[in-house]
Amino acid sequence: MKVLGVIVEYNPFHNGHLYHLQQAKKIVSPDYVIAIMSGNFCQRGEPAIINKFARAEIALKNGIDVVFELPTVYALQDAGGFAFGAITLLDKLTVVTDVVFGSESADKNFITTVAKTLLENPDKFDNLLKIELKKGLSFPNARKFALKKFLNENEDFLKMIENSNDILGIEYVKSILKLKSKINYHLIKRIGAKYNDTELESKYSSATAIRNAIVRNNPFETYVPQTSYKVLKREFSYGRGPVSLENMEQFILTFLRLKHRKDFESIYSFTEGLDQRFIKAIKTSKKLSDFLEKVKTKRFTYSRIRRAIFHALFDFKKEYIEFSNKLGTQYARILGFTKKGQKLLSKIKKASKIPIISNPSLHEKVLKKVLTDKDRKWEVNKKLFIWQFEKDIVASNIYTMFYPQKNERKYGLDFRKPIIEGENE
């Protein structure tokens, strides 16, 4: 049995995603396809444009059999944390045989060499990295230059490693190697626009450009599959979106104005003076864009700053994130599945090393059962499980507050059963 895993945000699901999925299936010829998807907040440090259940629904309509949620504590981390959360989740399910990820270079040897080198020589690389960081560079840039020195590569290398999908790819492979996972990995070349491009292009536009079009009320129908378009439109018509960082502006600034420097002490990602920059910038910012610009330096990228805001908001304690980045994902939360996916789920439930959460109201019961089960080798830490899970719940409760329609601002969005999709369309 072949099970393909893909790691996605689908924010929103567009033509490029569909193409990628079809290519991945061609390469692997899987019996089943699983997606690990960000929940209501995404890696760029932004709320998703529609909620995770609606996004899971679109995924199921487009060829995914089961959608699991990447816990918020990983979805809101940099490439390293994001990848580690996703790969540990895939690996602990034990049934996934292959993973395919998009890549600008699509050069498996190169990506693997870099990943291996990084993994096997942590000290030597760390020293080079420190030198670059001292120059005030952002982490991705410092890593790039340190890697160059480390691998004695030329300038072409720099260009290759600049691409966000390659960076993620390296992190996926690092995690796979680190876990000594048996999962095979494949790279496929990304099609169309780059991840961060803001302009709409032909048929294949970036998710960023599509979100911008949506928020500005511009047409976007040609850039997404019809199934995606319909669900997006339905959600908007109910007033459950579009949700954007701009919607959260007043809340975020007010929240930050209440903070003292010491409040950031225990929060992940407030290192290297970021706390000071926050406190200073908030004093002269009337708009969120002002604030972000004022905190921005070569070292602190916009994504990192936005994520840091959410780390403070959701109280991402340093110790727990570090713990999470050692032990990995503690549960597999099902957002949705197809009838076909249901068969795979029964196999997963028998083999997984982490509990499968289908009905979140029962999560404590499930945890208790797992902790007392001597028949299987579980990889669960009680405290961390509860902490990670609680962050997903809180994230959803905050997310719905930013729906345009007040009557939809439901508390406890998470306490519902998964989406079940009749057939793939």
Add this chain to the structure above:
Amino acid sequence: MKVLGVIVEYNPFHNGHLYHLQQAKKIVSPDYVIAIMSGNFCQRGEPAIINKFARAEIALKNGIDVVFELPTVYALQDAGGFAFGAITLLDKLTVVTDVVFGSESADKNFITTVAKTLLENPDKFDNLLKIELKKGLSFPNARKFALKKFLNENEDFLKMIENSNDILGIEYVKSILKLKSKINYHLIKRIGAKYNDTELESKYSSATAIRNAIVRNNPFETYVPQTSYKVLKREFSYGRGPVSLENMEQFILTFLRLKHRKDFESIYSFTEGLDQRFIKAIKTSKKLSDFLEKVKTKRFTYSRIRRAIFHALFDFKKEYIEFSNKLGTQYARILGFTKKGQKLLSKIKKASKIPIISNPSLHEKVLKKVLTDKDRKWEVNKKLFIWQFEKDIVASNIYTMFYPQKNERKYGLDFRKPIIEGENE
């Protein structure tokens, strides 16, 4: 020299306020008039409709010579705390000879008897109060019935003490007696609508009704003096108002959704199970009005619940509020003065027992000077001064975030010099 003090909110300044001020002047014939005014948040547990500087400006245009701010830690307390903050401020200035307050009964003997009795027999009254509170009554109601038993009065008494101005009046007198203050107090009958009336009436409408009219974009010109109307209109035209609790709905609900029960433990006013009611109600509330209704009981009035929200928001620590309710106001922050008022201010600066804050940027310098001054008997506690002052600053920073116009959402509204009004108009 006679100096009249009035304790006000002026939210907004209306015809009834002007009448009250004129009557007060008739009774006292003062050389100067001082107002102690709530800042950006008022005793009903709501943001003021326009900011404190604009409200001070209106007061100065209508016959007040100096406006001092009632610190936020008192403005957001029940009648007892509110009155204590205001009276200690007036008393510590040492120059105030008379205070006049509005009253439904205007029965000085009655108010004084009640105040004295309450003050002199705390234990006996407390026991009666506890019995009534155990019935689940709100504090004002429980106090009313306990007082009835205590004073052996009849049903008429109950009606008299139901009125919010009489309740405040009793608290003012209690504070005056407690401090053994030399300030003379006078009662004048309130004119027109009751404090809480929501409907607009003839010339004299309640501030609540006027705020409702403003928020609903209805005409309100006939209910306020022209000077008040002009300033209100000017503030609205700049987008610095109207500010209302409704503007804060999304923020407040999101803020509360982030809270755990233990977060309320250290906060003032979360006693008698209010924390539990908050946590329970937030889980089923999509709107602020839902939330308030769900928390509401006989015991917890709407005003108390709204104030409790702000206590949590501004981190009103139990110990510091209790400390504040023992030591009283720690500084006299000038919001504005007339040319005439300036003369009074120089007298006050020579005699006051608490520091006069004119330029808030210098507040630490002023405090330091006072703490090392051996020539005068100051009544200042360093820690409490800093704590109270910081709450005013934070309150203003949060307040401006709810201006309709983003460009006006200035941080540090407080760090400006007082309004100086040329002449009373």
